[in-house]
Amino acid sequence: MKDNIDAHTLLIGLLAYPIRHSLAPTIQNRLYAKLNIPYVYLAFEVKADALPAAIQGIRALGMRGAAVSMPNKQLVCQYLDVLTPAVELSGACNTIANDGGILTGYNTDGSGYMQSLKAAGIDVIGKKMTLIGAGGAASAIAAQAALDGVKEIALFNPNDDFYPKAESLAKRINQNTNCNINVFDLADNKALRAHIADSYLLAHATGIGMKPDEKQSVITDASLFHPDLIVTDCIYVPNKTTLLALAESQGCYIINGISMMLWQGAQQIKIWTGQDIPITYLQQDLNSDH
Numbered sequence: 001m002k003d004n005i006d007a008h009t010l011l012i013g014l015l016a017y018p019i020r021h022s023l024a025p026t027i028q029n030r031l032y033a034k035l036n037i038p039y040v041y042l043a044f045e046v047k048a049d050a051l052p053a054a055i056q057g058i059r060a061l062g063m064r065g066a067a068v069s070m071p072n073k074q075l076v077c078q079y080l081d082v083l084t085p086a087v088e089l090s091g092a093c094n095t096i097a098n099d100g101g102i103l104t105g106y107n108t109d110g111s112g113y114m115q116s117l118k119a120a121g122i123d124v125i126g127k128k129m130t131l132i133g134a135g136g137a138a139s140a141i142a143a144q145a146a147l148d149g150v151k152e153i154a155l156f157n158p159n160d161d162f163y164p165k166a167e168s169l170a171k172r173i174n175q176n177t178n179c180n181i182n183v184f185d186l187a188d189n190k191a192l193r194a195h196i197a198d199s200y201l202l203a204h205a206t207g208i209g210m211k212p213d214e215k216q217s218v219i220t221d222a223s224l225f226h227p228d229l230i231v232t233d234c235i236y237v238p239n240k241t242t243l244l245a246l247a248e249s250q251g252c253y254i255i256n257g258i259s260m261m262l263w264q265g266a267q268q269i270k271i272w273t274g275q276d277i278p279i280t281y282l283q284q285d286l287n288s289d290h
C-alpha cells in the first residue's frame with residue numbers, strides 16, 4: 001500500500017469515537033491498493049466536540065471525503081453544504097464527499113440495505129414492511145425504503161428515548177413521501193401480530209441479538225411468523241441471530257446483516273472514487289485474515 005502513496009494521493013477519513021477496533025481502514029486500503037486507486041483511508045478519533053474542526057479540516061486539506069460513525073452521524077448534518085433526501089429524512093449521515101469544497105452528506109446504510117434486498121431478488125417496492133427499531137440503522141432503512149417506493153411501514157420500538165425520534169421520523173416520511181408509516185410500541189403484541197401478518201417483509205434493526213444480548217430476540221413467539229414472510233436482520237455477528245433462527249424454523253426466508261454491510265461499503269467507494277467495486281472484492285477482504 002505504501003508504494004501507492006505519492007504527492008497526488010487523496011485522503012478519506014473515518015470520523016468516529018471509539019474507532020480503533022474498526023476493520024474499515026484495513027479493508028478499504030487493501031481495496032485501493034488492489035485496484036490501483038490513489039486513495040488512503042485513515043481512522044481519526046473524533047468526538048462530538050471536535051467535529052466542527054474536523055469538518056473544516058476536510059475542506060482545508062482538500063480531503064476527498066469521510067465516513068462518519070458513532071457519535072457523529074446526526075450531529076454532522078448541520079456542518080455540511082448539501083444533504084441527500086435520505087439524509088434529510090433520516091436525520092443521519094454516514095458518508096461525506098468533498099467536491100471542490102462543497103461537502104455533500106449521504107447515508108449508505110439505508111441504500112445498502114435496499115440494495116441487499118435487490119441482490120437477493122427481493123422486491124419490496126409497493127408492498128408493506130414491518131420494521132423493528134428507531135435508531136441509526138432503522139431510521140436510514142425507513143427513509144430509503146420510503147423514498148424507493150415501499151407502500152407502508154409499521155414501525156415498532158420500545159417506549160424508550162428513541163420512541164419520540166421514531167414519531168418525528170414518521171412525521172417527516174409521511175409529509176415528504178408517498179409511504180404511509182405508523183409507529184407502535186413494541187410491547188403491543190396484538191398490533192405486532194396484526195402488522196406482521198400482512199407484511200411482505202420484517203426488518204429487525206436493533207442491537208438485541210448481538211453481544212452481550214446474543215441469546216435474546218425482540219420476538220420470542222414463533223406464531224408471529226408466517227412462511228411467506230421475508231425476515232432480515234441488521235446484525236451480522238452472530239451470523240444467524242436467535243430471531244433469524246426462529247423465523248427460519250417457521251419457514252421464512254432469512255437474510256443477515258452482512259450483505260447490507262458490504263453493499264453500504266461498495267456504495268461509499270462509488271461515491272468517493274466513481275468506481276463500481278464488485279461486491280465479491282469486499283467479501284474476500286471480509287473473509288481474509290486481518
Ligand code: NAD
Nearest residue numbers: 133134135136137138162205206207208234235257260261
Ligand atoms: P442505535 O443505538 O442507534 O439504536 C438502537 C435501537 O435499539 C433503538 O431503536 C432502541 O430503542 C432499540 N433498543 C434498545 N434496547 C432495546 C431492547 N431491549 N429491546 C428492543 N429494542 C431495543 O443502534 P444502530 O446504530 O441503529 O444499530 C442497530 C443494530 O444494527 C446494531 O446491531 C448494529 O450493529 C447494526 N447495524 C448494522 C449495519 C450493517 O451494515 N449491517 C449498519 C448499521 C447498524
